[in-house]
Amino acid sequence: MSKKENLKTIYDFKSIEQKWQDRWLNDATYRVSTDSSKEKYYVLEMFPYPSGRIHMGHVRNYSIGDVVARYKRLRGFNVLHPMGWDSFGLPAENAAIKNDSHPARWTYDNIDYMRNQLRQLGLSYDWDREIATCNPKYYKWEQKIFLEMYKKGLVYQKTTTVNWCNSCRTVLANEQVIEGTCWRCDEQVQAREMSGWFFKITAYAEELLDDLDKLKGWPDKVVTMQRNWIGKSTGLQCDFPVVGFEEKLSIFTTRPDTIFGVTFMSIAPEHPLLDTLLTENPRENEIRDFCQRIIHEKQQQSNEDLLEKEGIFTGCYCVNPFNGDKVPVFVANFVLMAYGTGAVMAVPAHDQRDFEFARKYDLDVKPVVIPEGTELSGEAMEEASVEYGRLAHSGTFNGLDSNDAKQRIVEFAKAEGFGDTHITYRLRDWGISRQRYWGAPIPMVLCAECGVQPVPVSQLPVTLPEDREAQQGDCAPLHQRSAFYETSCPRCNGPAKRETDTMDTFVESSWYFARYASPRFTDGPLNKEEASYWLPVDQYIGGVEHAILHLLYSRFFTKVLRDLDYLSIDEPFTNLLTQGMVIKDGAKMSKSKGNVVDPNDLIGEYGADTTRLFSLFAAPPEKDLEWNAKGVEGCFRFLNRIYRFIESHMEVITSAGGMDEERFTAADRELHRKTHQTIKRVSHNIEQNFHFNTAISAVMELFNTLSSLSSIQKTEQPDPALIKEAVESLLILLSPMVPHFCSELWETIHAGKTIDGETWPGWDDEAAKEEELTIVVQVKGKVRSKLQVPADIDDASLEEMALTDENVLKFIAGTPVKKVIVVKKKLVNIVV
Numbered sequence: 001m002s003k004k005e006n007l008k009t010i011y012d013f014k015s016i017e018q019k020w021q022d023r024w025l026n027d028a029t030y031r032v033s034t035d036s037s038k039e040k041y042y043v044l045e046m047f048p049y050p051s052g053r054i055h056m057g058h059v060r061n062y063s064i065g066d067v068v069a070r071y072k073r074l075r076g077f078n079v080l081h082p083m084g085w086d087s088f089g090l091p092a093e094n095a096a097i098k099n100d101s102h103p104a105r106w107t108y109d110n111i112d113y114m115r116n117q118l119r120q121l122g123l124s125y126d127w128d129r130e131i132a133t134c135n136p137k138y139y140k141w142e143q144k145i146f147l148e149m150y151k152k153g154l155v156y157q158k159t160t161t162v163n164w165c166n167s168c169r170t171v172l173a174n175e176q177v178i179e180g181t182c183w184r185c186d187e188q189v190q191a192r193e194m195s196g197w198f199f200k201i202t203a204y205a206e207e208l209l210d211d212l213d214k215l216k217g218w219p220d221k222v223v224t225m226q227r228n229w230i231g232k233s234t235g236l237q238c239d240f241p242v243v244g245f246e247e248k249l250s251i252f253t254t255r256p257d258t259i260f261g262v263t264f265m266s267i268a269p270e271h272p273l274l275d276t277l278l279t280e281n282p283r284e285n286e287i288r289d290f291c292q293r294i295i296h297e298k299q300q301q302s303n304e305d306l307l308e309k310e311g312i313f314t315g316c317y318c319v320n321p322f323n324g325d326k327v328p329v330f331v332a333n334f335v336l337m338a339y340g341t342g343a344v345m346a347v348p349a350h351d352q353r354d355f356e357f358a359r360k361y362d363l364d365v366k367p368v369v370i371p372e373g374t375e376l377s378g379e380a381m382e383e384a385s386v387e388y389g390r391l392a393h394s395g396t397f398n399g400l401d402s403n404d405a406k407q408r409i410v411e412f413a414k415a416e417g418f419g420d421t422h423i424t425y426r427l428r429d430w431g432i433s434r435q436r437y438w439g440a441p442i443p444m445v446l447c448a449e450c451g452v453q454p455v456p457v458s459q460l461p462v463t464l465p466e467d468r469e470a471q472q473g474d475c476a477p478l479h480q481r482s483a484f485y486e487t488s489c490p491r492c493n494g495p496a497k498r499e500t501d502t503m504d505t506f507v508e509s510s511w512y513f514a515r516y517a518s519p520r521f522t523d524g525p526l527n528k529e530e531a532s533y534w535l536p537v538d539q540y541i542g543g544v545e546h547a548i549l550h551l552l553y554s555r556f557f558t559k560v561l562r563d564l565d566y567l568s569i570d571e572p573f574t575n576l577l578t579q580g581m582v583i584k585d586g587a588k589m590s591k592s593k594g595n596v597v598d599p600n601d602l603i604g605e606y607g608a609d610t611t612r613l614f615s616l617f618a619a620p621p622e623k624d625l626e627w628n629a630k631g632v633e634g635c636f637r638f639l640n641r642i643y644r645f646i647e648s649h650m651e652v653i654t655s656a657g658g659m660d661e662e663r664f665t666a667a668d669r670e671l672h673r674k675t676h677q678t679i680k681r682v683s684h685n686i687e688q689n690f691h692f693n694t695a696i697s698a699v700m701e702l703f704n705t706l707s708s709l710s711s712i713q714k715t716e717q718p719d720p721a722l723i724k725e726a727v728e729s730l731l732i733l734l735s736p737m738v739p740h741f742c743s744e745l746w747e748t749i750h751a752g753k754t755i756d757g758e759t760w761p762g763w764d765d766e767a768a769k770e771e772e773l774t775i776v777v778q779v780k781g782k783v784r785s786k787l788q789v790p791a792d793i794d795d796a797s798l799e800e801m802a803l804t805d806e807n808v809l810k811f812i813a814g815t816p817v818k819k820v821i822v823v824k825k826k827l828v829n830i831v832v
Helices: 003-010 013-026 056-074 090-098 103-120 136-151 201-214 220-230 256-261 284-300 352-360 402-416 528-534 549-563 599-606 608-617 629-648 650-654 666-689 692-709 720-734 739-749 795-803 806-812
Strands: 040-045 078-080 155-165 170-172 189-199 232-241 248-253 264-267 311-319 326-332 343-346 419-425 444-447 451-454 486-488 495-498 537-543 573-579 582-584 772-779 782-790 819-823 827-831
Touching: 003 629, 013 103, 013 608, 013 739, 040 056, 040 528, 056 078, 056 537, 056 573, 056 582, 056 599, 056 608, 056 666, 090 103, 103 599, 136 155, 136 451, 136 549, 170 189, 189 284, 201 220, 201 232, 201 419, 201 549, 220 549, 220 573, 232 256, 232 402, 248 256, 248 264, 248 343, 256 402, 264 352, 284 311, 284 326, 326 343, 343 352, 402 419, 549 573, 599 608, 599 629, 608 629, 608 692, 608 739, 629 650, 629 692, 629 739, 650 720, 650 739, 666 692, 666 720, 692 720, 720 739, 772 795, 772 806, 782 795, 782 806, 795 806, 795 819, 795 827
Parallel strands: 040 078, 040 537, 264 326, 537 573, 772 827
Antiparallel strands: 155 170, 155 189, 232 248, 232 311, 232 419, 264 343, 311 326, 444 451, 444 495, 486 495, 772 782, 819 827
8 A cells, every 4th residue: 555545544535525515514604694793804706707617726716715714713703705606708608609508507507516616625605695697686786786877977878989809799898908809819809880888987087096095905016007007197188270170189288398399290090080181182082091001900909109100191280379380280000099189299309209200201300398408409309308308499488497387388278268287097988888698788778769768677687588599599699689679668668679788797797796795685786784894895815817907897886886875985895915826837727738737636636625735835825826746745745644643642632631831841841832933923924914835834843843742752742731732723723724624633622613613822922932042153154153042142142152152263263353243033144
């Protein structure tokens, strides 16, 4: 029998884990309700898409959250730890088409399978709160929220140029276009004119930006990403009259101090004024062809900085209202219609992009801001000057410092009536319309007589049809299903057509965390009393890839729900942990790379506790975890060592009496000290930074001390009371990480009692103090001696002991000592 097989016969993880999973489920051990006598703690991992199987990334994410939940319960908190399913979306629809199935059936089958997998991991969820976003009982309330937002002016419909993914056959939000490709399928995105529904997230832009300062428990990286995405800019907006037309080109600039240096105007190819400029224009066809080509190229390349600067002269001019200069109007490929006004005043002397464009098309370069100690000539400049300085060639503003001139120029424009201070944001309104079947229907109808009308709340939910009459079977888009879209107008009762777009699936995930507070509430989206008790989420856990999309939308929805009087909070997540990826063979685990490790295989061979322990021990949670098969085996061996030790010392542990510190032996003191040091260290590791890896390492050190001191070869063994203290502390400290294992051993020691009913152990600082320390002494950077010293020794005494040590004196050999560096409680370095 191999050593591994022998271990398995000792630690029967399969029966132990099944026993505790059944008990936790049958007893509803982790069911929770509001309790004003307890401090609440809400821990939540980002809920999964029910793709069919969990992967090691899931195991790591959910194990981290479960450790936090179990730890907080032991600390006496009333812990909410729910789970659900982000179950609308394209993968279900595509899989259903491939398998000639209905997406609902495919989704719910996957949910059943994955729920069982999560239970096999021993995760302490309150399953009574489980939700699935594809359930009409969930999206009914989402539709109600939509209608209330519509009533408040936070939802509107417009025709616009959208991001179209031809593979997914749907529109994408700006945030879902990554480097010009679809975030889900990597297909190149195209531009298309379509009508769609939008959430007015820009109405909350300033609050979303300001409230980032409240997120002290979020990683700086995520806060910075959101701040940059919102992208606030303050500057001057003013109008340039177009020569020969009544229209004006409105521009926005953060550098009004350079406005006298404008030598041309750039507009986006989608600019609405272009149609006017091309009226009776002999180059109309040429310019329109150019615009279409640029629009297409910009969809292929989302980073405009990588595009070669290119433009075409429209043949039209506009007038700089500050100095009367007539400047040519170009269509340029670097101007974005979605940012600012879609028109950019070009100052080649002070903007590098404009400078390159001007040199390419032989346009004037006119310096108007001269940095101190320099002279600038437009003809001689080799690059733009972007530094601040004093104004020149700027009329009455000559000689002013750039910063002073900015405000004076804005005030002048305001007084003259052609400009004013303006704030703009990079953030765009959220387009939520999707042309797919498997999503929440948008509760609006179109009547030929009454126009667009909201569906009455009494008629919610508007549910998805389940017929197979359309050409694409179960997954045919709603616009192909007459039985769905043919309806009556709620206002005049005449014939009308339902909206056939469904909502972006990010809508469901933008408020699910709040629904967990009252998932069975039937009078509205949220029970405010329950929500006020549980929210905000105290600890949210998920991948950094959601830093903009999901987290920004969730923050927006929280503020909307507050303003609709459903919530009383401003921010949804107090603390955020973004865990690293699971890496194997130098790359993220994925089916395409062939480097996936199936958690089911690990659980079958080693058990859920070993699988959890490895995922927590291999790396700090915020770092990537490198897969290591030997690491899994090492975790398995560690648990078996503990199991064997407790089994062989059961009589000692169960018969132990009380402690008598006055009679402590050296072994007693060492074990007692190590136990309290470990409790302190593990508590700090979890509380301060969730570094479970170092917490587990500390428990391993405690066990090594315990097993060494308790060895039968030792003539002096610790008092049974201290062995019991160490074992009980070890089991409670490890129980959040390996709950089945610790629950079983605890029940073995304490018949009829469960470890879930215990409290987290405290530590005694006096007991944890070291009596002696080992201090390394270096001479010229090399270790020459080690000293055993009292733990409370001062630096001067330590220096004296080092300088008089026999081994040290050999290497000093009468050489003058230049410096002695004492690193407290660690080392002494002697420089000679």
